[in-house]
């Protein structure tokens with residue numbers, strides 16, 4: 001009996017190997033060559049994400065090594081509204097979480113032009129139904145003057161935010177004198193904790209989430225904090241800092257490793273359709289996207305002005321023409337040469353829905369591709385001298401643009417991000433939102 005199984009298994013392996021060998025086409029080979037030539041290491045592997053359980057190969061802060069206990073805790077904290085006790089009005093108490101603005105099924109973006117946590121209610125199908133509460137003034141809501149960035153593949157982000165203001169290393173070496181100047185929260189960089197670790201301490205405050213021993217004990221999280229931070233003295237164990245460390249460990253494992261492009265990189269040549277492969281060839285070749293989007297997450301730590309509109313022009317609340325966020329990197333460094341330059345964002349799971357760009361000026365990927373193809377800045381406040389010299393008309397045909405769009409929309413879309421969503425949070429509250437309308441929308445009632 002055993003032999004039969006072994007033979008069958010061997011036949012299976014041979015069949016599998018042949019099947020895959022047989023399917024390498026010229027298109028695959030061309031694409032492999034081009035991608036390898038763009039990789040910092042000269043090898044295709046550069047673009048392959050480690051498995052999300054392969055902690056030692058995921059980029060991380062030396063101050064906050066990834067452990068399973070931290071990831072388990074962070075996985076719940078990110079969605080937990082029980083800590084939302086610094087809401088401006090009682091109507092907002094315990095109704096929102098980090099994930100109110102970073103929704104998994106929307107590629108960890110809000111699926112609307114602006115994220116609103118405290119001061120809004122509702123979820124709709126997938127975030128688009130969130131609406132400002134009438135009992136909150138615009139000035140009282142928790143919303144920022146730029147569209148939320150995706151928090152997937154942030155392990156590769158050494159300096160987070162559209163202006164790269166968090167993180168003590170990387171591109172912020174030399175900017176020390178600006179830490180805490182325009183945005184007091186960036187003074188956290190002086191603690192040298194890592195980009196996400198530092199940012200998320202401040203994020204918990206900005207988003208009105210409080211972590212203390214009473215709440216941690218009351219909602220049943222004590223044992224999780226104890227398991228994750230046994231070496232932290234008890235007096236410091238149940239704080240925004242430890243919560244940030246746990247959340248940051250969770251964010252670092254959010255890798256889109258099941259995207260068709262990732263499968264293809266790993267040798268499954270069937271994973272992408274020909275049109276997606278042609279689109280990838282354009283991305284890493286003729287269309288020049290790789291000039292800015294070249295790191296493993298297909299973003300980079302460079303800052304470029306591509307002249308897009310700002311959020312106040314596209315319906316953003318609590319922001320206006322003089323919002324410092326409109327200045328991009330320049331809003332942080334104060335340097336003329338950095339004005340209107342924004343960080344090159346990662347590109348996975350853009351297919352989960354728009355809008356796109358920091359000011360949410362484009363609703364579809366087709367519009368984004370046409371924008372890059374035409375290279376006509378839409379924001380007249382950005383001096384043409386600031387526009388990136390890589391932002392040039394591409395002369396792509398409609399068919400080429402369709403291919404490029406197909407690569408972006410589907411080739412780079414991990415269809416299974418739900419694997420990163422917890423089954424429940426310990427409070428038992430509805431998540432990501434816990435207000436009565438969201439509860440209905442989310443089917444929690």
Ligand code: HEC
Pocket residue numbers: 097098099100101102115116117118142143144145146147148149150151154157159160161162163196199200203204207209247251325
């Ligand atoms: C009110 C909506 C909102 C909530 C709630 C929210 N965020 Fe964000 N998040 C944003 C916006 C907007 C940005 C981009 C801001 C910018 O760059 O100017 C962002 C950016 C980030 C980034 C940076 C990603 C990158 O690539 O640089 C991380 C990390 C992040 N958020 C984590 C969190 C965590 C953790 C929480 C909960 C503590 C949280 N967010 C809650 C709106 C929100």
Ligand code: HEC
Pocket residue numbers: 150283287288289290291292293303304305306308342343344345346347350355356357358359368369372373388390391404408
């Ligand atoms: C000059 C550098 C540069 C080049 C070349 C470039 N991009 Fe970008 N890309 C950026 C920057 C910077 C942003 C963010 C702009 C902003 O919102 O202010 C961006 C944003 C995007 C976004 C929206 C991401 C989001 O989170 O909303 C997509 C999609 C995108 N680029 C795709 C492409 C494609 C496809 C190409 C090739 C046709 C390309 N980019 C070429 C720099 C570049």
